[in-house]
Amino acid sequence: MFDNHIHCHELPAEELEEYKQKWTLVCVSDDLATSKKTLEMEGVVKCLGIHPWQVEKAEPGDLSTVLKLLERREVPCVGEVGLDKRFVPHSFDKQREYFRAFLRAARELDLVVNVHAPDAWADVVEELRRSDVDRALIHWYTGPLQLLDTIRDLGYYISINPAVTIQRKHQEVAAAADRRIVLVESDGPYEYRGLRLVPPLIEKTVEKLAELWSTTPDYVREVVEENAKRLWRRLW
Secondary structure: OEEEEEOHHHOOHHHHHHHHHHOEEEEOOOOHHHHHHHHOOOOOEEEEOOOHHHHHHOOOOHHHHHHHHOOOOOOOEEEEEEOOOOOOHHHHHHHHHHHHHHHHHHHHHOOEEEEEOOOOHHHHHHHHHHHOOOOEEEOOOOOOHHHHHHHHHOOOEEEEOHHHHOOHHHHHHHHHOOHHHEEEOOOOOOEEOOEEOOHHHHHHHHHHHHHHHOOOHHHHHHHHHHHHHHHOHHHO
16 A cells, blocks of 8 residues: 655664555655655655755755756655645745745656645645646645645645544544545654554554445555555556
8 A cells, every 4th residue: 555645764774664565655855865865765655855844944055956856767756845834834935935946846847746734725725726736645634624625626635644543633634525535644653642653553544534434444445545546647
């Protein structure tokens, strides 16, 4: 199965190798240094970018260097990039500058955009729409339910992670979203309310989705894998 959003550079090497045997890992980066680290990894889907939390810490030239790295043939994805009004609202203008630069690159290079958007959900969707980006994943979506149809109509996706087992808003999103736009992720190795979010816990995500959709885990796996294959079609 696909883990559509995981910070591989934060995992111990042995743990990462274990997950690679069982999962297709979509490895996102946080800054220039981790983008370079991700670029060196074998057997993973590589996403390069500068996280909104890191934008104000970036050195002059970091943005242009990451944009240049995105031109590598083995890079199908920009991420983790986006906007954040919840945790770092003070740097929003600079975040938007960086995000727009990454969206231009994604459009020109036909890359998937792996997006971070706490409390900037509508802003992110509008920036994606204006940039005419073809493929995007808004990870750990807990935004407005009324925005889900717009995300679907634009051809974008959302991802659900193991937090859905305990986070009520994530459950509401998972229940309301069109199944054709739902993917799964771990966001590993992030820790949330006592959970260490890593790929094996995606099985718990699948079970919860089956409960919310009144169906079977096998059906959920089939749906989210077909969705992932559409999103990552450049890999084949």
